[in-house]
Amino acid sequence: MDIKSMSLQELEIIIKEKGEKAFRAKQIYQWIHQKQVSSYEEMSNIPLKLREILEEEYPLMKLNMIQVQESSLDGTRKYLFGLEDGNMVESVWMKYHHGNSVCISSQVGCRMGCRFCASTLDGLERNLKPSEMLEQIYSIIRHTGERVSNLVIMGTGEPMDNYENVVKFLRLLTGEEGYNMSQRNITVSTCGIVEGIRKLAEEKLQITLALSLHATTDEKRRQLMPVAYRYELKEVLKACEYYFEKTGRRVSFEYSLVAGVNDNLNDAKELADLVKGMNCHVNLIPVNPIKERDYRQSEKKQIEDFKNYLNNKGVTATVRREMGRDIDGACGQLRRRHMKNQ
Numbered sequence: 001m002d003i004k005s006m007s008l009q010e011l012e013i014i015i016k017e018k019g020e021k022a023f024r025a026k027q028i029y030q031w032i033h034q035k036q037v038s039s040y041e042e043m044s045n046i047p048l049k050l051r052e053i054l055e056e057e058y059p060l061m062k063l064n065m066i067q068v069q070e071s072s073l074d075g076t077r078k079y080l081f082g083l084e085d086g087n088m089v090e091s092v093w094m095k096y097h098h099g100n101s102v103c104i105s106s107q108v109g110c111r112m113g114c115r116f117c118a119s120t121l122d123g124l125e126r127n128l129k130p131s132e133m134l135e136q137i138y139s140i141i142r143h144t145g146e147r148v149s150n151l152v153i154m155g156t157g158e159p160m161d162n163y164e165n166v167v168k169f170l171r172l173l174t175g176e177e178g179y180n181m182s183q184r185n186i187t188v189s190t191c192g193i194v195e196g197i198r199k200l201a202e203e204k205l206q207i208t209l210a211l212s213l214h215a216t217t218d219e220k221r222r223q224l225m226p227v228a229y230r231y232e233l234k235e236v237l238k239a240c241e242y243y244f245e246k247t248g249r250r251v252s253f254e255y256s257l258v259a260g261v262n263d264n265l266n267d268a269k270e271l272a273d274l275v276k277g278m279n280c281h282v283n284l285i286p287v288n289p290i291k292e293r294d295y296r297q298s299e300k301k302q303i304e305d306f307k308n309y310l311n312n313k314g315v316t317a318t319v320r321r322e323m324g325r326d327i328d329g330a331c332g333q334l335r336r337r338h339m340k341n342q
């Protein structure tokens with residue numbers, strides 16, 4: 001197992017095996033997660049001999065920053081990282097008034113097959129390890145020199161399809177001995193894997209759950225998201241209610257507006273009826289067109305009308321501000337372009 005994916009307890013075990021005191025494990029853990037160092041060399045209070053042994057037996061996992069694109073519109077940055085096995089993932093860094101936010105990938109590729117999404121076009125390659133998710137954030141912190149206070153797991157991949165690693169990653173990131181990110185500043189987005197939502201509800205985490213809804217009937221949802229063949233809307237929404245009951249956290253519904261598909265006022269009415277009475281927030285996302293599909297964005301007025309309809313019905317809804325439109329903003333586009341160029 002790689003050392004950056006280890007909990008403090010796991011690290012203590014291997015450090016004790018080396019005949020060292022347990023406090024060394026804590027020191028090393030802090031170097032990795034609080035100071036985000038990229039080499040053992042920088043761990044100046046650790047004996048040289050131990051550093052050499054660890055370097056030999058547990059080389060620190062590193063990402064290779066292949067490309068950084070910066071938006072001239074809003075300063076958003078898109079990072080393309082190379083993994084140790086040659087695969088690539090992308091992450092996004094966004095600057096907001098309330099702090100810096102990073103969007104990370106949880107898998108290399110994705111097998112969920114959502115029709116409008118570029119990340120899934122080539123299927124799933126593999127799951128990311130906790131260290132590979134952490135390192136997307138730590139690399140960006142080193143590169144920008146700024147702290148990251150918010151996280152969304154909305155890049156490539158379905159977090160519930162890599163459940164154990166994602167939860168371990170969340171514990172490492174939010175642990176007091178580590179980076180100590182506030183759980184309330186973290187959002188995990190899922191296409192609606194019911195067992196995953198229910199399990200996550202039991203983890204005693206204060207994170208926000210975002211559900212990719214995108215349609216108001218099973219029939220329509222199936223046209224956009226194959227996962228809807230596996231889980232009916234009814235049970236997905238029940239799982240979301242359960243998540244709220246268990247955690248007290250308001251659920252976010254993501255609804256990507258696609259022109260002529262799910263964006264008329266009848267859809268808005270059905271959506272309002274569907275989520276009525278739930279403690280939730282609707283996030284309207286103007287679909288980001290990908291060239292492999294001919295889905296188009298709704299007109300600005302249509303989007304406004306849709307939002308206003310929901311708000312008038314007492315459903316909190318906002319339109320997601322588009323960021324980084326000039327830099328392959330949509331999930332999976334940058335990675336895809338790079339793979340094609342190789």
Ligand code: SAH
Pocket residue numbers: 112114116117118153154155156157158159189190191192210211212213254256285286287288289290330331
């Ligand atoms: N697999 C997870 C998280 C990844 S995508 C999920 O399905 O939720 C994060 C959000 O972006 C999801 O709501 C997804 O449906 C949406 N999305 C993906 N591609 C998009 C596109 N081209 N335009 C608009 N939204 C998109």
